[in-house]
Amino acid sequence: MATIAPPARTAPAVTWGIADGIATVVLDLKSQPVNVISRAVKDEFLACFAALAGDPSVKAVAFFSGKAENFIAGADIEEFLTLSSAAEAERLSADGQDMLDRLARFPKPIAVGIHGACLGGGFEFALACHYRVATDHPKTQIGLPEVQLGILPAAGGCQRLPRLVGARAALDMILNGKTERAAKAFRVGMVDELVPPAILADITLAAAKRMASGWRPKRKRPGGFLGFLLDGNPLGRRLVYRSARKQVLERTGGHYPAPLAALDAVEYGLRHGIQEGLKREAQLFGQLAVTDVSRKLVQIFFATNQLKKDPGVANAPPPVRVERLGIIGSGFMGSGIAGTAVAQAEVDVRMKDADLARVGQGILAARAILDDRLKRRRITKFEYARLVALLSGGDTYAGFGRAELTIEAVFEELGVKQQVLREVEAALPSNGVFASNTSTIPITRIAEAAHSPERVIGMHFFSPVAKMPLVEVIPGARTEPQTVSTAVAFGRRMGKTVIVVKDSPGFWVNRILAPYPNEVGHLLAEGASIEDIDSMAVRFGFPVGPVTLLDEVGLDVAVKVAAVMQEAYGDHIVPAPGAGVAALVKAGRLGRKSGRGFYLYKGGKKRGVDDSVYGLLGVHPNGGPRPAEILQRLVLGIVNEAARALGEGVAHSARDGDIGAIFGFGFPPFRGGPLRYADDLGAERMVSDLERLAERHGVRFAPSEVLQEHARQGTKFYG
Ligand code: 3HC
Ligand code: NAI
Numbered sequence: 001m002a003t004i005a006p007p008a009r010t011a012p013a014v015t016w017g018i019a020d021g022i023a024t025v026v027l028d029l030k031s032q033p034v035n036v037i038s039r040a041v042k043d044e045f046l047a048c049f050a051a052l053a054g055d056p057s058v059k060a061v062a063f064f065s066g067k068a069e070n071f072i073a074g075a076d077i078e079e080f081l082t083l084s085s086a087a088e089a090e091r092l093s094a095d096g097q098d099m100l101d102r103l104a105r106f107p108k109p110i111a112v113g114i115h116g117a118c119l120g121g122g123f124e125f126a127l128a129c130h131y132r133v134a135t136d137h138p139k140t141q142i143g144l145p146e147v148q149l150g151i152l153p154a155a156g157g158c159q160r161l162p163r164l165v166g167a168r169a170a171l172d173m174i175l176n177g178k179t180e181r182a183a184k185a186f187r188v189g190m191v192d193e194l195v196p197p198a199i200l201a202d203i204t205l206a207a208a209k210r211m212a213s214g215w216r217p218k219r220k221r222p223g224g225f226l227g228f229l230l231d232g233n234p235l236g237r238r239l240v241y242r243s244a245r246k247q248v249l250e251r252t253g254g255h256y257p258a259p260l261a262a263l264d265a266v267e268y269g270l271r272h273g274i275q276e277g278l279k280r281e282a283q284l285f286g287q288l289a290v291t292d293v294s295r296k297l298v299q300i301f302f303a304t305n306q307l308k309k310d311p312g313v314a315n316a317p318p319p320v321r322v323e324r325l326g327i328i329g330s331g332f333m334g335s336g337i338a339g340t341a342v343a344q345a346e347v348d349v350r351m352k353d354a355d356l357a358r359v360g361q362g363i364l365a366a367r368a369i370l371d372d373r374l375k376r377r378r379i380t381k382f383e384y385a386r387l388v389a390l391l392s393g394g395d396t397y398a399g400f401g402r403a404e405l406t407i408e409a410v411f412e413e414l415g416v417k418q419q420v421l422r423e424v425e426a427a428l429p430s431n432g433v434f435a436s437n438t439s440t441i442p443i444t445r446i447a448e449a450a451h452s453p454e455r456v457i458g459m460h461f462f463s464p465v466a467k468m469p470l471v472e473v474i475p476g477a478r479t480e481p482q483t484v485s486t487a488v489a490f491g492r493r494m495g496k497t498v499i500v501v502k503d504s505p506g507f508w509v510n511r512i513l514a515p516y517p518n519e520v521g522h523l524l525a526e527g528a529s530i531e532d533i534d535s536m537a538v539r540f541g542f543p544v545g546p547v548t549l550l551d552e553v554g555l556d557v558a559v560k561v562a563a564v565m566q567e568a569y570g571d572h573i574v575p576a577p578g579a580g581v582a583a584l585v586k587a588g589r590l591g592r593k594s595g596r597g598f599y600l601y602k603g604g605k606k607r608g609v610d611d612s613v614y615g616l617l618g619v620h621p622n623g624g625p626r627p628a629e630i631l632q633r634l635v636l637g638i639v640n641e642a643a644r645a646l647g648e649g650v651a652h653s654a655r656d657g658d659i660g661a662i663f664g665f666g667f668p669p670f671r672g673g674p675l676r677y678a679d680d681l682g683a684e685r686m687v688s689d690l691e692r693l694a695e696r697h698g699v700r701f702a703p704s705e706v707l708q709e710h711a712r713q714g715t716k717f718y719g
Contacts, residue, residue: 014044015066016052021059022208023052028066035065037121037155038076039092042099053107059212061110062204063129069139074120077149080298083289090286093154096121097278100128100156109211113204115197118142119179123190124155127164131217132191133204134182142190143179147258149301150294150670154285158265159277164219165189166231171244171266175259184377192217234271241267255541255670258288296672300662303655304497312473312488312500312652316481319489320431324348326406328420330362330393333437334409336465337494338362339369342390343379343466345493350400351393359393366391369466397427404429405490407459409437412560417441418449425451433483435459439510440564443476443503454480457487460507461496462664470663471496472507497663499656505568506561508651509664512674514565514573515637515700516665517546517558521576522697523633524617528624530598530609536631541668546634547598548606549665551591555581558591572641574700583616635677636690636701638667642674644704646717654717675717683710 013035016025025048027035052058065071075096083089103110103125111131116139118126123142126132134140144153144161152158153174162170169188172178186194195203221227230236241263248259261284269277288294311319325341327334330353338349349366353359367388374384392399400406406424410416417436424434434456436446447453458474471491475484484500491498501508516537523533534545550558559582565573584597591597592606600607614621624630642657651657658673671677678686686707693701703711710716 012044013041014048016048018055018058020209021057021212022205023055023058023061024205025052025061025063026066027063027072034070034073034117035067035122036073036076037096037125038079039095041076042095045099046102049102049106058108060108060208061106062201062208063110063112064201064204065114065116067116070116071114071118071140072122072125073117074122074145075155077298077301080149080151080289080294086286086290088286089289090282092289093282093285094278096124096155097282100124101278103128104156104160109208109216111204111207111211113200114142114182114191115140115200117179120144120146120153120157121155124153124157124160126191127160128156131193131204131207131211133193133195133200133207134185134191135197135200136182136194137197138181140182141179142182142185143177144174145177145179147175147177147256147262148297150256150258150291150297151285151288152258152262152265152281154281156278156281158262158281159269159274161190162231162266162270163274166221166227167237167240167266167270168227168231171240171263174262174266175244175248177259181378183380189219192219237267237270253538253541255668256293257291258294261288293670296670296676299672299676300659300669303659306655307497307499307659308492310488311485312498313475313481313484316485318482319485320404320433320482322347322404322486322490322493324350324399324403325490326397326400326403326424326428327351327362327393328406328408328424329353329410330359330365331409332365333461333463333465334407335362335365336369336463337407337409337437337461338391339366340466340494342366342387343369343373344495345490346387346390347493348390349392350398350403351391352397352400353393353395356395359395363391363393372466397424400424400427400432401429403432405433405435405486407435407437412438412440414441414445417446421446421449421456431455433457433486435487437461440505440561442505443474443479447476447478453478455483457483458503458507459487459491460509462509468663469495469497470509470660471498472509472660472664473498473500474503474507475500476503497659499660500652501656501660502648502650504645504648504650506565508645508657508660510561511565511569511645511650512638512642512657512661513665514562514569515641516634517550517553518562518565518573518575519633519637520546520550521578521580521617523624523630524614524619524621525576525578526624527620527622528630529621530613532624532627533630533634536627537634540631540635541671543666550581551597551599551601551606553591554593555585555589555591555597559585569641571702572644572700574698578618579616583618584613587616589613589616632689633693633697633701636686636693639674639678639686640690640701640704640707643678643706643710643717646675647704647706678707678710679716679718683707683716684714687711 013029110129112126112129114134144157146153185191265281268280325347327338330351373379443458447456450456457479460472462468473487488498530547534547537545589596595601600610654675658675661667661673662669687703690701690703
């Protein structure tokens with residue numbers, strides 16, 4: 001491997017050395033875990049490139065990150081928090097563009113060697129260079145995730161990427177905020193060369209040398225013949241834009257302005273040229289960066305990052321490192337947990353079920369998660385073969401003796417859970433942790449069957465496990481801190497955001513969600529239609545309305561969960577009068593899984609409301625409450641319960657509570673979570689709205705003490 005010339009001049013972050021006519025520039029923000037581009041870094045770059053431009057001994061430049069596992073994570077998101085006006089934000093973008101424009105027009109060619117995350121402004125930096133080499137390491141992730149922060153790529157990304165890979169591929173990346181592994185980035189044409197990490201420096205320096213002697217990369221027209229038809233002429237591009245706009249509107253319901261603005265910036269730039277495109281990009285960034293939507297999404301980014309470091313319990317000893325995982329119950333959830341654990345944490349998984357046939361099915365279902373990753377080329381065939389080999393199972397506890405962590409996902413019955421706990425405890429190693437994936441049973445109750453209740457805990461996953469980003473970790477009354485830190489650390493290794501919550505019925509997520517489907521019965525009884533209820537919720541920004549949610553969860557499961565919640569929280573989760581969902585279950589309607597619930601399903605697709613449901617429930621749609629009231633009742637129920645549960649310490653903080661609601665059931669991220677939403681509307685207004693609802697509809701809407709206290713004091717959940 002070629003040695004990178006030692007820095008001849010030191011600067012805080014950007015350093016460089018010159019050897020054989022090639023300047024090797026390295027970015028390393030020593031005090032930070034990842035490289036980001038801030039105003040200060042921009043100034044250093046400008047000084048560095050001014051010096052290199054004027055140095056006749058420099059014929060070409062090779063650029064690297066000094067971080068072992070990260071290239072550049074983008075613009076410094078912290079700086080966005082300080083922006084007070086659209087004009088200021090536009091200037092920030094224009095300054096970044098100017099710096100990269102100088103790079104793109106730099107009189108000497110620049111090759112860049114990419115290893116680790118190369119995201120947002122980091123990729124835009126690489127795009128402005130003249131040759132890109134990336135490592136084929138899984139840590140090398142390349143993309144433009146800006147729309148996830150409510151902004152758009154604003155350092156030339158909306159201009160340079162479509163010119164490099166074609167409008168279609170660029171829009172796919174930009175509008176979806178995608179990041180790709182290097183192999184895919186290479187296939188699409190985002191990078192020019194793919195190499196093992198050990199030769200990244202050699203190959204990048206060699207490319208810089210080749211360019212110094214006049215060689216220039218020849219790039220094929222992106223996308224082949226289809227690319228020419230669609231990307232290569234204005235007519236084809238118009239089709240591309242139209243279909244992209246339609247997809248964005250379908251996906252975002254019009255709640256997120258950033259993807260449409262990014263589409264505008266790409267379209268405008270391809271029509272009017274790169275300089276005009278850059279101006280447009282900066283203007284749109286200015287507008288977006290100061291929107292409430294972007295502020296909320298940035299807050300979620302920081303909250304999620306803080307949670308990555310939160311051990312979830314005070315003074316916890318370091319977690320036990322899990323290398324082997326036991327799973328009891330290889331059904332729907334057990335197999336989902338097994339497959340995700342193998343795919344994300346690469347641990348050895350041993351599954352156990354009542355008989356071998358079920359274990360076999362569970363292993364197949366777990367393997368389907370890996371199949372999907374292979375199909376979508378998230379893993380290579382070689383990685384797939386290695387990961388599949390980590391899955392095994394049987395109808396005994398053989399192998400559990402080496403499992404540092406065992407997760408049970410057997411039937412939701414206290415007796416069954418206690419039984420498996422008793423059985424497996426005898427097989428587990430002395431420090432083995434037992435976690436239950438129960439959704440409703442108190443962990444302390446389950447732990448009553450244990451010899452070592454200090455090593456029993458709840459790990460509540462959401463379905464489908466491979467996709468849902470949250471895990472609730474629930475210590476029981478006697479759980480010891482290291483058990484908590486072990487469960488938290490392993491949840492994170494599975495790629496999940498983890499919140500630690502109190503052992504109480506429904507824990508956090510199911511508890512604060514409970515009023516949402518519960519209100520359906522009341523609304524239907526008052527004459528609302530199924531479609532109106534669902535569409536109001538979707539219009540607010542929920543991924544699905546409460547009726548669809550019931551069908552998705554399964555009406556039989558929903559009836560059981562509702563009974564637990566109604567028993568625990570009688571005053572606030574009051575059942576509607578009449579037969580209720582149980583009547584549908586009795587009629588064999590279990591929701592999507594049985595092809596009919598409130599809606600009908602055919603070929604896996606929702607086909608519309610089955611009107612006979614109204615008859616079964618004994619209700620008649622006749623207009624019902626006003627749409628605004630439907631929405632208010634659905635949303636305030638959640639907010640009120642969240643406030644109450646936070647007051648009881650079920651979530652540790654408003655931050656944890658909001659992240660739980662957003663990642664657990666899709667409370668609209670652009671509203672920041674139920675507690676932020678309460679802050680935005682103001683506790684006083686919440687309380688008076690709830691009081692009015694309570695007068696008309698009863699005690700379930702009585703404002704929680706916590707909200708009343710905030711209203712009295714004029715305080716908020718977030719200081
Ligand atoms: N700006 C500011 N801070 C950042 C940052 C960024 N772009 N990216 C990461 N950080 C910080 C994190 O907040 C965290 O700070 P902390 O230690 O004080 O809590 C620290 O860096 C380490 O981050 P992670 O814990 O997330 O480290 P991981 O190794 O788990 O992940 C990563 C690394 C994949 C780079 C992840 O941090 C990430 O996804 N970062 C954000 C990427 C992004 O969204 N980039 C676009 C920025 S916007 C932009 O570029 C606009 C441009 O178009 C003009
Ligand atoms: P499931 O019915 O698909 O799977 C349960 C599995 O446990 C079956 O394969 C069964 O054979 C096995 N089993 C039962 N008794 C056993 C025993 N004594 N020893 C070994 N295996 C045994 O159920 P599902 O949906 O996977 O639920 C499992 C657990 O996860 C439940 O506690 C449920 O409340 C919880 N949960 C379910 C969610 C969901 O959406 N389905 C979401 C979150 C938690």
